[in-house]
Amino acid sequence: MKAEIIAVGTELLLGQVVNTNATFLSEELAALGIDVYYHSVVGDNPERLSELLVTADKRSELIVLCGGLGPTEDDLTKQVTAQHVGQELVRDPAGYAQLEAFFKTRKGIMTENNLRQTLVFKDGIPLPNNNGLAVGIFYQDETHTYLLLPGPPSELKTMVLEQVNPLLKRAFPQKEQLISRVLRYYGIGESALAAELADLINEQTNPTIAPYAKPNEVTLRLTVKTSDPKQGIKQLDQLESVIQNRVGRFFYGYGEQNALVNVVVDLLKQKGKTVTAAESLTAGLFQSTLGTVPGVSEVFPGGFVTYSAAMKSKLLDIDPVLLTQHGTVSRACAEAMAVQARRAAGTDYAVSFTGVAGPEPLEGQPKGTVWIALASESGVTSDVYTFSRDRAYIRHSAVMAGLDLIRKELLR
Amino acid sequence: MKAEIIAVGTELLLGQVVNTNATFLSEELAALGIDVYYHSVVGDNPERLSELLVTADKRSELIVLCGGLGPTEDDLTKQVTAQHVGQELVRDPAGYAQLEAFFKTRKGIMTENNLRQTLVFKDGIPLPNNNGLAVGIFYQDETHTYLLLPGPPSELKTMVLEQVNPLLKRAFPQKEQLISRVLRYYGIGESALAAELADLINEQTNPTIAPYAKPNEVTLRLTVKTSDPKQGIKQLDQLESVIQNRVGRFFYGYGEQNALVNVVVDLLKQKGKTVTAAESLTAGLFQSTLGTVPGVSEVFPGGFVTYSAAMKSKLLDIDPVLLTQHGTVSRACAEAMAVQARRAAGTDYAVSFTGVAGPEPLEGQPKGTVWIALASESGVTSDVYTFSRDRAYIRHSAVMAGLDLIRKELLR
Numbered sequence: 001m002k003a004e005i006i007a008v009g010t011e012l013l014l015g016q017v018v019n020t021n022a023t024f025l026s027e028e029l030a031a032l033g034i035d036v037y038y039h040s041v042v043g044d045n046p047e048r049l050s051e052l053l054v055t056a057d058k059r060s061e062l063i064v065l066c067g068g069l070g071p072t073e074d075d076l077t078k079q080v081t082a083q084h085v086g087q088e089l090v091r092d093p094a095g096y097a098q099l100e101a102f103f104k105t106r107k108g109i110m111t112e113n114n115l116r117q118t119l120v121f122k123d124g125i126p127l128p129n130n131n132g133l134a135v136g137i138f139y140q141d142e143t144h145t146y147l148l149l150p151g152p153p154s155e156l157k158t159m160v161l162e163q164v165n166p167l168l169k170r171a172f173p174q175k176e177q178l179i180s181r182v183l184r185y186y187g188i189g190e191s192a193l194a195a196e197l198a199d200l201i202n203e204q205t206n207p208t209i210a211p212y213a214k215p216n217e218v219t220l221r222l223t224v225k226t227s228d229p230k231q232g233i234k235q236l237d238q239l240e241s242v243i244q245n246r247v248g249r250f251f252y253g254y255g256e257q258n259a260l261v262n263v264v265v266d267l268l269k270q271k272g273k274t275v276t277a278a279e280s281l282t283a284g285l286f287q288s289t290l291g292t293v294p295g296v297s298e299v300f301p302g303g304f305v306t307y308s309a310a311m312k313s314k315l316l317d318i319d320p321v322l323l324t325q326h327g328t329v330s331r332a333c334a335e336a337m338a339v340q341a342r343r344a345a346g347t348d349y350a351v352s353f354t355g356v357a358g359p360e361p362l363e364g365q366p367k368g369t370v371w372i373a374l375a376s377e378s379g380v381t382s383d384v385y386t387f388s389r390d391r392a393y394i395r396h397s398a399v400m401a402g403l404d405l406i407r408k409e410l411l412r
Numbered sequence: 413m414k415a416e417i418i419a420v421g422t423e424l425l426l427g428q429v430v431n432t433n434a435t436f437l438s439e440e441l442a443a444l445g446i447d448v449y450y451h452s453v454v455g456d457n458p459e460r461l462s463e464l465l466v467t468a469d470k471r472s473e474l475i476v477l478c479g480g481l482g483p484t485e486d487d488l489t490k491q492v493t494a495q496h497v498g499q500e501l502v503r504d505p506a507g508y509a510q511l512e513a514f515f516k517t518r519k520g521i522m523t524e525n526n527l528r529q530t531l532v533f534k535d536g537i538p539l540p541n542n543n544g545l546a547v548g549i550f551y552q553d554e555t556h557t558y559l560l561l562p563g564p565p566s567e568l569k570t571m572v573l574e575q576v577n578p579l580l581k582r583a584f585p586q587k588e589q590l591i592s593r594v595l596r597y598y599g600i601g602e603s604a605l606a607a608e609l610a611d612l613i614n615e616q617t618n619p620t621i622a623p624y625a626k627p628n629e630v631t632l633r634l635t636v637k638t639s640d641p642k643q644g645i646k647q648l649d650q651l652e653s654v655i656q657n658r659v660g661r662f663f664y665g666y667g668e669q670n671a672l673v674n675v676v677v678d679l680l681k682q683k684g685k686t687v688t689a690a691e692s693l694t695a696g697l698f699q700s701t702l703g704t705v706p707g708v709s710e711v712f713p714g715g716f717v718t719y720s721a722a723m724k725s726k727l728l729d730i731d732p733v734l735l736t737q738h739g740t741v742s743r744a745c746a747e748a749m750a751v752q753a754r755r756a757a758g759t760d761y762a763v764s765f766t767g768v769a770g771p772e773p774l775e776g777q778p779k780g781t782v783w784i785a786l787a788s789e790s791g792v793t794s795d796v797y798t799f800s801r802d803r804a805y806i807r808h809s810a811v812m813a814g815l816d817l818i819r820k821e822l823l824r
Contacts, residue, residue: 113607283699358706
């Protein structure tokens with residue numbers, strides 16, 4: 001099964017947007033055992049897209065197009081592909097109903113061009129869009145399968161996970177299946193992890209080991225190709241146990257979507273504990289990260305953003321003398337913030353963050369210096385960290401370190 | 413001048429790596445006035461790469477290859493391209509000296525395969541690699557220009573900025589240059605904006621108009637191709653004034669990187685005003701967004717995350733009776749949060765957010781219902797919004813609406 005991915009959009013060719021859709025689709029297709037041999041990007045140009053479809057037909061059986069399903073005149077992926085395969089474009093009733101409902105709640109005027117988004121192939125399968133208005137298309141003729149997907153990544157991802165993957169599984173049942181397991185690590189870099197596992201990575205055939213660096217964490221994807229799922233899972237178990245013997249101390253959880261914050265919130269729920277925070281340089285990013293998890297209210301009532309020194313005193317009742325004596329980027333300040341936040345919020349734990357997000361130094365301390373404290377029933381602990389890179393990365397690094405502190409405390 | 417970019421690497425086709433090189437190269441080539449018509453990705457496979465070069469020759473004059481210059485057996489971009497253009501591969505003496513020096517300081521053993529990295533075309537221009545060991549190649553024959561660049565982004569970027577750009581400028585002096593201007597809009601969807609400008613977009617030739625949807629906002633990129641920069645800027649001014657006459661009420665700023673929060677922080681600084689926030693469903697995301705801007709401490713001292721009803725009473729001294737009477741997702745609650753946050757923080761403005769992030773309804777109100785209030789010296793105003801999509805999008809939508817409220821208040 002040979003596949004290729006065609007992304008349509010002049011903004012990609014101008015370098016305004018990164019083609020993350022191709023990456024995501026490639027991962028998903030690989031998991032289904034479908035081999036992707038080409039990616040292409042072409043602009044919003046009917047002739048060039050049309051030519052590319054002719055080329056793609058010659059070399060691939062599955063052709064996945066993304067982008068160009070929107071309402072504007074330059075969105076023409078459906079029109080060009082319909083002509084290429086000789087299909088008539090018709091209105092999808094469900095998509096049209098969704099469009100009408102959308103404009104009713106928004107009290108906006110539904111302009112004519114919006115109808116383009118509801119067009120589908122007469123003999124294709126319409127793919128409803130749960131995060132947008134452009135309906136996708138799954139179409140097969142005797143020789144080829146075409147998939148037309150929306151360009152915005154949030155729309156495309158949901159459509160692929162919820163609708164496309166089951167359709168592809170049914171259309172192209174593989175005798176051998178791929179079984180993957182994602183291991184997540186915090187506190188070790190990608191190259192250090194790869195060095196620890198160098199022999200395993202070099203010798204890998206089946207299962208395979210793919211390390212991948214994300215901001216402030218690394219995942220390892222173990223994938224086995226097998227016709228016997230039970231046997232495959234046993235192989236993964238064996239490989240994982242060898243790996244965890246070497247780097248298990250940095251392991252925090254399984255799964256592509258299972259971020260550190262999800263693990264922390266689950267643990268808090270399991271143990272029936274609550275947490276608050278007092279944030280200076282992170283300015284709410286830690287609490288906002290907690291807020292990404294549905295149902296977090298059970299373990300997180302709220303907290304404090306104390307950016308200025310005055311607010312540290314005002315909201316947390318910290319003695320201004322302490323702040324002038326030690327500075328706000330100090331162990332004393334971090335510990336006072338955590339202790340006082342815990343008291344004020346009445347939670348089991350409180351984390352505090354104070355430091356230098358940059359780009360400029362603060363109180364004579366260099367960019368990246370961050371104090372993090374954790375207060376609990378049994379007292380308060382704190383440590384200083386030196387994070388690198390830019391403002392956004394430093395703030396994110398601090399949040400991840402704070403989450404890991406709570407996780408370790410809950411596992412003690 | 414037609415160009416295309418070919419990235420070589422199986423890891424790209426497996427979705428393990430995002431093709432950021434194509435994005436970077438596209439931006440650089442656009443700035444040189446070179447039109448990129450295609451991106452392609454192909455695996456570490458000599459036949460498929462060779463076929464792609466034949467296709468590329470037919471449609472492009474400049475062919476930029478990246479990746480596959482490394483030391484391993486599957487790095488074969490140089491070998492395949494050399495054969496394609498009929499060039500002999502020879503050792504680059506400077507590259508070889510660098511390789512020797514590298515292994516001397518590392519005290520490592522220089523294995524034979526490392527020599528592959530120093531191969532160049534007999535009649536090409538070698539491009540030294542200041543961040544790695546693989547030497548790049550610039551080669552021209554009568555009909556085509558080929559560029560072979562290393563895959564690691566840090567190596568590629570430096571090579572492009574320091575060596576490739578000057579070479580391309582000399583090889584393809586452009587009489588005309590591209591001048592771009594990005595206009596940013598909030599509060600109007602991409603399709604509505606496109607509808608308002610449909611005639612302009614349909615008739616566009618030079619300058620061009622490219623709308624692009626980002627989460628909760630739309631940008632318009634106006635680009636003029638001109639040999640007379642002064643005249644070009646005048647053309648952009650004229651086009652912009654026609655556009656702003658129609659949709660200027662949604663316009664908030666210029667520039668690719670100039671997010672709504674930057675505009676708000678700049679305005680606060682200009683007017684010497686300060687702001688705080690009380691956040692329920694957004695749980696710190698509004699304040700954390702303010703925190704992305706360096707120097708925001710001047711206008712933002714900190715604020716409150718009041719996720720639970722108890723914290724709304726505890727931190728903001730809101731009467732629990734009000735909360736039970738009206739519910740927390742209510743005008744009364746939003747207005748009390750804003751008024752009390754402003755009082756407690758002693759700022760000029762306070763914004764509050766209370767609503768239903770989902771996925772479940774809350775207090776009988778559906779997901780996406782959000783009350784936002786703005787308190788100032790002159791009192792408090794509030795409104796209810798109905799945001800769509802998922803939890804993350806609803807929270808982001810609320811933050812953007814809150815930022816826009818302050819912006820409008822500051823511009824009154």
